[in-house]
Amino acid sequence: MDFGLNEQQEMMQKLARDFLTSEYTDKVLKAMVKDEKGYTPELWKKMTGMNLMGLSIPEEYGGVGDFLDLIIVLEEMGRVCFLGPYFATLVLGVPIILEAGNDEQKRKYLTGIAEGKITITLAVTESMVKYEADEIRSNAVSQGGYYILNGTKMFVPDALAADYIICAAITNGIQESQAGITLFVVDINTPGITVKPLQTIAGDKQYEVVFNNVKTSAKDILGSVNGGWLHIGKVLQRANIGRCAEMVGMAQQALKLTLDYAKERIAFGHPIGAFQSIQHRCADMLVDVDGARFATYQAAWKINQGMEASKEVAIAKAFVSQACRRVMNSAHQIHGAIGFTEDHILHYYTKRTRAYEFSFGGIDYHLERLAKLHR
């Protein structure tokens, strides 16, 4: 067993941390939350220059590293509350294309992504937000060499910043089954696609995407017709663990902000960190951060090894979400009224962890899956 990072992972972590600390300041974060797309091409260029865009993409397409490297970078991104289509492209787009795409698709998309030229997002869930095959109502009807796509997708991340969107739709006409779902990768500017921003508390660029008679070529199918859900099921595991990694970074940063403050804020002649009720809260925060981190790493490691990880993923997402709530609640409590203001950076973390808790299934969803494993 080994709970540590290897040399390459450590290097990756330091590289990402140094870069993000200097480039992604609180000021940048505040601006990005207000920004329409939530990222700038300049930042993207710099990230490409550092090979960040190639993480977990095979070398033959210009990539480097594996899923664990990606997880380590995502944790660093969490620390600065990073926004932008990095997660959507690397965690959602890449694995599906890698697994389901044909040679031509892989060359086009994976190379493009590694070169920083292509961004992708994924549209799965709909109005029920269940992240299950049986909720899919979007459908695609074959017409000559084309398919006509119709439907509405909810809570699609970074759709406005994405060049392409992977959409899961029914192609056999039968609802409520996994067996008739096909994946299409479509240029987001195709006529008939409307991207509507959802106003969320975190301002984290989630969208409703409407497909209205979108004409897409049969060549844009990823994998086999009616065989798409298999890939979705797998990518949802990665997506949840990717979110966990970001949340771990956010919890870690909230703890850091809190400790810094607890040492410097004076009340009754002492730093508030000297009061035992504050110390105990901080200690509990550390238990949560450590527990959350190792639950995430364990699941990520299993996925990276190609092992079955349903249980570990469910445990990680449920625990990390709950741990984040506790950590953020304590961070706010210890900050007193200053942490309750819009100017302070803390609430950006609080709001984002709530958004990520919901993303790809909330606490109850994952606990239910865990319970079902024992039935």
Added chain:
Amino acid sequence: MDFAFSPEEEAFRNEVAAFLEKEVPLEYREKRLTFFDMSAQHDWIQVHRRMAGKMGEKGWLSIHWPREYSGQGVSPFYRLILREELARYHSPGYDSIGCGIVAPALLLKGNDAQKKRHLPGIASGKVMWCETLSEPNHGSDLAAIEVFAREEADCFIVNGQKIWTTNGHFADWNALIARTDREASPNYRGLTFFLLDMKTPGITVNPVVNIAGHHEFNEVFFEDVSIPKENIVGDLNKGWYVVMSLLDYERTTDTVYAIAATYLSDLAEYARENDLLNPVVERRFAELEAECEIAHLLHYRVTWMQSKGMVPNYESAMSKMYSFELHQRISEFGMEVAGPFSQLTADSDKAPMFGRIPSCYLRSFGYSLEQGTSEIDRDVIAQRGLGLPRLR
């Protein structure tokens, strides 16, 4: 033992309810606004003033005061009933600082002239108050505050900064605690309590926006602000005792258990209407409902003590802490009830309950801080209530 309201009290409740049924704007009831974040509503202050004025005319805001000060000398349960109904009808109109804190403090510690000068304005619902206790460097440790009031021949001159002043941007008058003796030891013996007209030259009020995006509190700067000597409540350098009695009231005035219980039942209705109930969710609703009952009882005990002329001690800290933290738990639970949709703000046409859920949730982070933090409340319960030894 008797856990029922008297027939007279029930009659008063019905009268209040009938009034609110008629007077509360429909929009406030439809949106199910809660006391703590209705200030986000664009017309909040107008509605507040109108409702306060009408309740003032009826004598309800001062109903439990002694008869000589325009009260009806009834038990404080009448105030509690009024506020419970206001919560149930999603209505503003009760100035919890003026009616809830300043008036009781004046009744207890003010001189006759001060009572005659200020109580009628509060009772009428026309004069709004704020309280400036906290400073950027001193919150929980109130005795350490630095804003200084210098004594001159006929007045005091105040300089310095206060912060977190709720309603400072609306208030006509201000309850101010300032240092008048820098050498005093212990430091709380150098504080004086003043009543300050907010129209006095030299006062600047700047907004501070909270994490829910609402403008409720402010920072307040004093630059050579003059206060006449007759505006000292209690005695020079004895302000601490006024503040302590004021804080005892502060912990009992907001009927937070009722606000929380109303929000919980609003959530339950939303869940029922949208088919979101399942055994797990129902159990959580039931647990929280039980806790609401406990919060009611803890608060009723305090009001009962007050009605018997007993002085609540740890009991009010307990009631305050429990109901505020419960409201926090309910607000957090609200974010689960509607799932991912609960992160949508009021700007979104897909937001459940008009965006109330995230607004209540984010506002709730203040509950365990305002009116004294939960840590301080637990200290009070442990040390004053249980007699445990203190380190300091």
